[in-house]
């Protein structure tokens with residue numbers, strides 16, 4: 001780091017403490033702006049190349065009619081939007097990180113906005129996907145209500161996120177990879193160990209699956225369902241706008 005470039009403010013506080021409220025919003029946005037150029041490569045490494053399969057499964061779970069209008073919430077570099085467009089749908093990506101949007105090599109429309117205050121009219125979308133962002137939001141209830149407002153009645157919702165397996169052995173394996181190897185890989189490949197220590201630590205923000213399901217139901221969804229993949233390391237939350 002040269003004298004002209006101040007060191008970025010770490011997203012994790014002293015003792016690895018996670019930020020909350022406005023401090024979290026500002027720190028998370030700055031962190032994604034920072035990691036954006038190398039984000040796709042790190043994503044493939046961390047997920048051992050399996051994230052593409054998880055996204056395909058998520059899109060399949062939506063059961064969309066052809067040419068559906070889909071909100072890709074917290075789209076990052078647009079992986080979901082790309083898959084949706086390839087499948088003949090009409091995605092719109094929304095993210096608050098200008099850096100992530102600038103690194104999105106996609107033709108779909110992209111909008112810079114906070115998930116807690118979406119700029120679209122009520123009922124604008126047939127479906128909504130959200131990949132690996134739930135734990136980054138400051139207030140999930142607020143975001144889920146925005147998701148409900150943005151979907152037409154009967155509109156489909158699907159969110160993927162990283163979680164911690166319940167089984168002891170799988171939990172141990174998950175810890176070795178995410179808490180042990182990933183920060184080292186982050187240091188080597190992204191030169192940002194802080195961001196890649198935040199990633200595994202941030203799973204602590206996510207409530208248990210039954211609580212998440214209740215929150216989504218309370219926001220105005222029916223048929224809410226949770227399932228896991230990769231030995232319980234990845235959670236898929238689905239529902240239908242009531």
Ligand SMILES: C[S@@+](CC[C@H](N)C(=O)[O-])C[C@H]1O[C@@H](n2cnc3c(N)ncnc32)[C@H](O)[C@@H]1O
Nearest residue numbers: 032074075076095096097100114115131133136
């Ligand atoms: C781990 S990345 C996931 C990106 C993409 N969805 C994917 O699956 O690769 C999380 C994304 O959430 C975005 N994000 C976090 N909080 C947000 C908020 N409050 N509003 C909009 N985007 C947000 C970040 O900027 C980042 O691009």
